[in-house]
Amino acid sequence: MKNIIIAIAFFFLSYTNAQDKKIYALEFYSWVGANDNISYEMASIIFDSNLDSNDYYCNNKEYNALIRVKYSEKGVEKIFDYNAYVNILYLDNQTEIQNKNGAFYTMIIDGYAPAKLIKGNGSYNPDNFVVSGIVTKNTPRILNAYHLDDAEFLQQNIKNASVKPEYINTTDEGRAKIKKFFSSTDEMYRLLMLYIANFD
Structure with a gap:
């Protein structure tokens, strides 16, 4: 009975934590690893910034994100x-016409340990x-994207792969x-399902 109560409490806590988060962006990517030639798929869930700013193109925002990666290795x-x-x-030096037509941006996703195993092993x-x-009319269109195998940013070890x-x-x-x-x-x-329901 005690185990059941603990399980219910854990589920309630997890459910509450999830409901407290507000999704800022949901994006999907795929790439082939530069080191292992494995095909990876990724879901990137970016949560709303806790910084109070009405400027959509504010440069001082840091976001938290959950990254989920899916791939197959040796079957x-x-x-x-x-x-x-x-x-x-x-980009903060665009002309007035450029700003009217769209805003150029760079997004840096910096993942950190630990990674949690959801399925499989290793x-x-x-x-x-x-x-x-x-970004045009609040809709981002990606021009270039890269996966960076930084290897602690030792120049001779850095490899990158194009991300789709x-x-x-x-x-x-x-x-x-x-x-x-x-x-x-x-x-x-x-x-996520509530977020995507507002897509159309």
Whole structure:
């Protein structure tokens, strides 16, 4: 009975924590590892910044994110997730016409340990990404994106791989993507489904 009470309390705490978070952006990417030639898929969930700013293109915001990575290795499907810091920097020397047409940005995703095993076996080193693009009418379009294997930023060890954004065009596509990474028992599942319901 005690174990049941603990399990219920843990579920309630996890559910409450998930509901307290507000999603700022949900994005999907894929890439082939520069070191291992493995095909990876990623769901990036960026949460609203706790900094109070009405400036959409404010350069001093840092966001928290949850990154979930999915891949197969030697026939075994593996899923890991980890937390990341996200900084979004906007080009601040654009002309008035450029600002009217869109704002150029660079997004840095800095993953940090530990990575949590969701499915499969083994361990995983959190990733780093650099994404650049343009925002028009509050809609970001990615121009370039890279996965960075920083190897502690020793120049001779740094490798990068081109990352492909996977855009969502409909709510149904978004739901299908979410289900690839999250099961209905995941604490983030309901929050993600509520978020994607507002897509259309």
